[in-house]
Amino acid sequence: NHVLVLGHGDLTEPILEELTGKSDVLILTGNEERTRRLSERGFTVLTADPSDEDSQHRARVESARAVVVATNNDAEDALAILTARQLNPEVTIVAAATQRENVNKLKRAGADTVISPATLGAHFLAESALGSTGVEELERRLMEGEPSEEDAEAQTVLDDEDET
Amino acid sequence: NHVLVLGHGDLTEPILEELTGKSDVLILTGNEERTRRLSERGFTVLTADPSDEDSQHRARVESARAVVVATNNDAEDALAILTARQLNPEVTIVAAATQRENVNKLKRAGADTVISPATLGAHFLAESALGSTGVEELERRLMEGEPSEEDAEAQTVLDDEDET
Ligand SMILES: [Ca+2]
Ligand SMILES: [Ca+2]
Numbered sequence: 500n501h502v503l504v505l506g507h508g509d510l511t512e513p514i515l516e517e518l519t520g521k522s523d524v525l526i527l528t529g530n531e532e533r534t535r536r537l538s539e540r541g542f543t544v545l546t547a548d549p550s551d552e553d554s555q556h557r558a559r560v561e562s563a564r565a566v567v568v569a570t571n572n573d574a575e576d577a578l579a580i581l582t583a584r585q586l587n588p589e590v591t592i593v594a595a596a597t598q599r600e601n602v603n604k605l606k607r608a609g610a611d612t613v614i615s616p617a618t619l620g621a622h623f624l625a626e627s628a629l630g631s632t633g634v635e636e637l638e639r640r641l642m643e644g645e646p647s648e649e650d651a652e653a654q655t656v657l658d659d660e661d662e663t
Numbered sequence: 664n665h666v667l668v669l670g671h672g673d674l675t676e677p678i679l680e681e682l683t684g685k686s687d688v689l690i691l692t693g694n695e696e697r698t699r700r701l702s703e704r705g706f707t708v709l710t711a712d713p714s715d716e717d718s719q720h721r722a723r724v725e726s727a728r729a730v731v732v733a734t735n736n737d738a739e740d741a742l743a744i745l746t747a748r749q750l751n752p753e754v755t756i757v758a759a760a761t762q763r764e765n766v767n768k769l770k771r772a773g774a775d776t777v778i779s780p781a782t783l784g785a786h787f788l789a790e791s792a793l794g795s796t797g798v799e800e801l802e803r804r805l806m807e808g809e810p811s812e813e814d815a816e817a818q819t820v821l822d823d824e825d826e827t
Contacts, residue, residue, distance in 0.1 A: 502792050513763065513785030514792075521793055565792040569784075593791040595784055599677065612791045619787065620733075620759055620780030621677030627757040627776045628666050628678075628729040629685055 501525045503563040505549035505579040507533050508570035510595050510616065515542065518567075527558045550578035552586065560586045568610065569595035577601075577608045584609030665689045667727040669713035669743040671697050672734035674759050674780065679706065682731075691722045714742035716750065724750045732774065733759035741765075741772045748773030 501523040504511060507530070518524050526542055527549045528534055534546040547554035549570075560566065566583045568576045576594055583592055594610040596602045605613045665687040668675060671694070682688050690706055691713045692698055698710040711718035713734075724730065730747045732740045740758055747756055758774040760766040769777045 510781050510784055510788075513782050514789050517785055517789035518792070521789075565794075567788060567792050569788060591792065591794070593788050595788055612788075614784050614788050614791075616780040616784030617674050618677050619783045620674060620778050621681055623778050623783065624674075624731060624733060624757050624759055624776075625678050625681035625685075627778075628682070628731050628755065630729075630755070 500562065500564045501559070502565045502567060503527065503555075503558055503560055503583075504567045504569075505555070505583065506568065506570035506572075506575060507537065508572070510569045510571070510597075511567070514567055514569060522564065525558055525563075527554055550575060550582050552582055555579075555582055555586055560590065563587065563590050565591040565593065567593055568605075571597050573597050573601040573605065577605055580605060580608040580610050664726065664728045665723070666729050666731060667691065667719075667722055667724055667747075668731045668733075669719070669747065670732065670734035670736075670739060671701065672736070674733045674735070674761075675731070678731055678733060686728065689722055689727075691718055714739060714746050716746055719743075719746055719750055724754065727751065727754055729755040729757065731757055732769075735761050737761050737765040737769065741769060744769060744772040744774050 502518055502525070504515070504524060504526045507526060507528045515524065515526070524542065526537055526544045527547055528537070528544060529546065529548050531546050534544045537544045545554070545558050547557065560583050568579050568583070570576055573596055580592055580594060583590065592610045593612045593614070594605045596605055596613055596615045599615045599617055602613045602615050666682055666689070668679070668688060668690045671690060671692045679688065679690075688706065690701055690708045691711055692701070692708060693710065693712050695710050698708045701708045709718065709722050711721065724747050732743050732747070734740055737760055744756055744758060747754065756774045757776045757778070758769045760769055760777055760779045763779045763781055766777045766779050
């Protein structure tokens with residue numbers, strides 16, 4: 500009954516922060532250096548190709564409460580979603596489309612919810628520019644879970660590496 | 664009483680779509696090719712350095728209802744915000760931090776609201792993974808303003824160029 504995170508990229512990092520303390524999390528990444536760093540920070544990580552059937556089976560996709568797919572590479576994300584959907588037709592799969600035009604492709608691959616951070620950000624910025632005040636309330640809620648300076652530094656280091 | 668958009672990048676594009684029909688918009692970009700394409704699509708564009716005092720004066724920052732600063736380059740954004748805040752102490756300035764750790768810097772530069780699309784996207788994906796259904800409602804609202812295939816293609820072409 501864990502959240503299974505397939506691959507690790509810029510966007511996965513704040514997701515991990517949000518999930519911490521709220522659910523068991525298991526991360527699958529093909530990058531050994533990322534595995535080492537994430538393990539040092541206390542995360543449970545398996546080093547294996549996130550879109551591979553055997554890897555996902557070892558990561559117990561069949562018993563996951565949800566699957567998160569949010570690397571910077573939407574093509575890799577699509578493959579990982581197709582595999583997860585095949586192995587577990589019932590699980591909730593949520594995904595992030597790095598390019599806006601890939602939202603529908605990731606849905607067709609089997610994701611239940613696909614977010615485009617660019618579209619979301621644009622929506623709230625436009626509302627804010629036009630005078631909506633709801634954005635500040637949302638911001639305040641988000642700031643409560645804002646990363647510390649040290650987290651931001653760790654993130655910067657990770658940003659320099661290749662992903663998945 | 665226009666929304667002044669300082670610079671043009673990946674994130675500015677969906678903001679322009681959201682603002683279209685809701686407010687007069689004036690875009691300031693240093694990139695002539697972007698000016699040409701945006702003009703062809705019916706936007707009002709000035710080709711000039713978005714962080715320059717004289718450019719912002721010509722773009723009537725003093726009478727703008729809001730200023731939007733959301734290129735992919737947070738350092739350029741900071742400069743543009745500092746200039747706009749100096750020329751118009753009262754205007755609402757909204758900005759997007761491409762790197763999460765720059766949120767507070769853009770605020771210190773003078774922005775009233777700073778959004779981190781990555782933090783926003785992570786927030787909604789994590790909520791969705793943990794079983795919140797509010798995300799789907801939000802998604803539905805956003806999908807109503809989703810870009811057409813042609814828009815997505817125009818965006819892809821623009822993505823290949825340098826920004827601001
Ligand atoms: Ca992605
Ligand atoms: Ca930015």
